[in-house]
Amino acid sequence: MQPAFSVIFLTTLIGMGQGLFLAIYTEQVYSVLEVVQKSSTDTFYGIASAVSLLLLILGLIASIFHLGHPERAWRSAAMWRTSWLSREVIVLPTVMGLVFLYGLVHFMGWNLTVMTIGAVVIDLSFIIGALATLAVFSLFIATGMIYACLKFLQEWHSPLTVINYILLGSASGFTMATLLAAYKQPELISFFAGWSIVLLLFAFIFRAASLIRNKRLRPKSTVQTAIGIRHNQIKQKSMGFMGGSVNTRDFFHGKTRFFMRSIKTIFIIMVFIIPLIMLIITLFKPSVTVMGIAMISMYIGLIAERWYFFAEGNHPQNIYYQTIA
Amino acid sequence: MSQLALVIDLNVCVGCHACVTNCKEWNTSGSAGALSDDHPYGKDPSGTFFNRVQTYEVGVFPKTETVHFPKSCLHCEDPPCVPVCPTGASYKRAEDGIVLVDYDKCIGCRYCSWACPYGAREIDEHQKVMKKCTLCVDRIYDETLAEEERKPACVLACPTSARLFGDVHDPDSEVSVAIREQGGYQLMPEWGTKPSNHYLPRRKNHVSYHKDELERADNPLKKEDYQVDSSEPSLDDVTSW
Numbered sequence: 001m002q003p004a005f006s007v008i009f010l011t012t013l014i015g016m017g018q019g020l021f022l023a024i025y026t027e028q029v030y031s032v033l034e035v036v037q038k039s040s041t042d043t044f045y046g047i048a049s050a051v052s053l054l055l056l057i058l059g060l061i062a063s064i065f066h067l068g069h070p071e072r073a074w075r076s077a078a079m080w081r082t083s084w085l086s087r088e089v090i091v092l093p094t095v096m097g098l099v100f101l102y103g104l105v106h107f108m109g110w111n112l113t114v115m116t117i118g119a120v121v122i123d124l125s126f127i128i129g130a131l132a133t134l135a136v137f138s139l140f141i142a143t144g145m146i147y148a149c150l151k152f153l154q155e156w157h158s159p160l161t162v163i164n165y166i167l168l169g170s171a172s173g174f175t176m177a178t179l180l181a182a183y184k185q186p187e188l189i190s191f192f193a194g195w196s197i198v199l200l201l202f203a204f205i206f207r208a209a210s211l212i213r214n215k216r217l218r219p220k221s222t223v224q225t226a227i228g229i230r231h232n233q234i235k236q237k238s239m240g241f242m243g244g245s246v247n248t249r250d251f252f253h254g255k256t257r258f259f260m261r262s263i264k265t266i267f268i269i270m271v272f273i274i275p276l277i278m279l280i281i282t283l284f285k286p287s288v289t290v291m292g293i294a295m296i297s298m299y300i301g302l303i304a305e306r307w308y309f310f311a312e313g314n315h316p317q318n319i320y321y322q323t324i325a
Numbered sequence: 326m327s328q329l330a331l332v333i334d335l336n337v338c339v340g341c342h343a344c345v346t347n348c349k350e351w352n353t354s355g356s357a358g359a360l361s362d363d364h365p366y367g368k369d370p371s372g373t374f375f376n377r378v379q380t381y382e383v384g385v386f387p388k389t390e391t392v393h394f395p396k397s398c399l400h401c402e403d404p405p406c407v408p409v410c411p412t413g414a415s416y417k418r419a420e421d422g423i424v425l426v427d428y429d430k431c432i433g434c435r436y437c438s439w440a441c442p443y444g445a446r447e448i449d450e451h452q453k454v455m456k457k458c459t460l461c462v463d464r465i466y467d468e469t470l471a472e473e474e475r476k477p478a479c480v481l482a483c484p485t486s487a488r489l490f491g492d493v494h495d496p497d498s499e500v501s502v503a504i505r506e507q508g509g510y511q512l513m514p515e516w517g518t519k520p521s522n523h524y525l526p527r528r529k530n531h532v533s534y535h536k537d538e539l540e541r542a543d544n545p546l547k548k549e550d551y552q553v554d555s556s557e558p559s560l561d562d563v564t565s566w
Contacts, residue, residue, distance in 0.1 A: 001439070066434060066435075067432050067433055067434055068431070068432065068433015068434070068435075068448065068452075068453025068454060069431065069432045069433050069453055069454065070432070072412070072430070072431075072432045073432055075411075075412035075413075075414075075430055075432060076411035076412050076432055076434070077411075078411070078412055078413045079408075079410060079411050079412060079413050082407075082408035082409070083408060083409050083410060083411045083436075084409070085409065085411040085434065085436050086411035086412075089411055146436070149409070150405075150409075150439060150440055151405075151516065152405075152442040152513075152516050153439070220515045220516075221442065221513050221515060221516075223381075225512070225513050225514065225515055226512060226513055227381060227392070227394050227512070227524075228510045228511070228512055228524055228526070229381070229383055229392060229526070229527075231383045231384060233383065233384055233385050234381055234382070234383050235381065235382045236379065236380070236381050236382075237380045237381060237382050237391070238379060238380040239377070239379055240342075240345070240377035240378050240379045240380075240396075241370075241374070241377060242370070243364075243369060243370030243371050243372075244369065244370075244371045245371060245372070245373075245374065245447060246373070246438070246447040246448050246450075247444045247447065250435065250438065250448075251444065315439070315442075315444075316442045316443075316513065316516075317441070317442060317443060317444025318444075320379065320396060320443070320444055321444065325380065
């Protein structure tokens with residue numbers, strides 16, 4: 001496929017925004033259950049929620065550039081029964097609304113106690129956070145399924161697509177939380193950095209699994225099934241036109257094998273290796289600069305990763321567009 | 326329930342592109358507005374077409390065959406492009422099975438074109454909506470036209486009658502009979518889209534003779550052990566029957 005930068009920015013930005021929310025809520029759950037010592041302040045939760053919301057909004061803005069008629073975008077909530085894209089369109093504003101509420105409740109200090117179970121105090125933000133977590137996971141699934149549900153795009157048609165959206169989004173969000181902690185709440189660095197390392201390792205395992213899977217795929221469609229003629233030697237002599245069309249522009253990245261391999265190497269280094277080293281350094285010697293480098297490297301790497309993900313999708317319609325007579 | 330569709334005979338198609346030009350002409354003149362057509366005579370022409378004729382070479386020289394292959398939307402019975410549409414702009418008509426796009430609802434997200442394995446959908450770069458073959462829905466029901474003209478433009482244009490149009494759910498229709506009797510098949514059956522358009526394969530007429538049919542086994546001359554000697558004049562040469 002021809003990767004669209006609007007979609008690359010949409011998926012990477014909202015993924016990070018969702019991950020950042022999950023990071024702060026995980027920390028809240030841990031401190032409420034007293035697994036870790038409560039050290040975060042409402043201000044930190046408020047700031048982190050604001051950053052998460054900002055990332056979600058930036059993603060939404062990026063997605064508008066993908067549409068031919070953004071003024072009709074409201075219509076896209078209609079087909080939620082069948083379309084994962086429609087479901088994403090509904091869940092994304094829901095996540096944004098809940099993250100906004102979550103941040104607002106913390107920032108304004110409206111922590112009304114809803115109930116107490118033993119020594120555990122469940123307050124309003126805890127409940128909103130639980131709902132937001134549900135929405136965040138729904139959004140991850142919807143975003144991943146948009147691609148995973150297309151069965152003839154064999155590279156995407158796998159549970160690994162959804163898993164990778166969840167893991168890469170979470171890893172980048174937790175890394176962002178580590179950066180925010182380094183900047184504002186140093187006591188939380190080890191908590192977020194530790195989780196970031198764990199998520200990053202899982203993300204690496206599953207992303208590698210998907211790379212290996214895709215390398216071994218054999219296309220189900222061939223020129224024989226495409227035109228229905230049984231012969232081992234079939235060559236297209238003309239695609240029917242000499243100029244370009246949507247079919248020749250939208251479905252192939254047009255880059256060399258070497259370029260593809262380079263992008264793969266770049267994203268493995270920038271998403272996984274550099275941030276991993278920086279996170280380990282941060283565990284021992286916290287520094288905003290080190291985490292800043294980790295975050296920048298990871299985000300640029302994620303753009304490359306998403307570009308590669310889209311470009312790797314081999315659309316069967318390309319079989320019909322091989323030769324200009 | 327009927328399912329209108331095209332049946333394209335690859336045995337007959339000569340690759341003249343008349344269906345392509347007539348399709349473009351009819352559909353660029355419709356009420357939905359012109360189809361894009363940028364620099365048609367320039368260096369880098371680009372535009373929206375609903376139908377294309379492609380050419381394939383089957384076999385290795387000298388045993389090759391040239392196959393001209395027209396391709397447009399196949400109006401699948403289970404169209405993968407319809408359920409993915411977030412707005413419902415892409416739909417399949419219940420009454421005749423034509424897959425259409427409501428240009429007023431389409432947001433131009435291109436998701437349906439990703440979901441079509443055949444590359445049958447093309448976004449109009451000027452109107453920014455997805456377009457595709459409508460099976461000339463604005464022609465086939467037009468009662469102001471003579472009845473024989475209520476067919477898709479491509480079908481009317483074809484000089485060799487390689488394109489048949491009709492209801493593939495009616496077992497007695499011209500198209501159903503052609504599919505059944507002449508080996509009609511679907512494209513990319515592996516994805517379960519059940520295309521309504523069918524293709525008729527290349528067919529060759531072979532007559533097979535048994536040796537017996539060329540040389541009579543019960544020839545009475547053989548019974549008499551009469552040896553035909555071709556060097557001598559035969560009865561045919563000396564008598565006039």
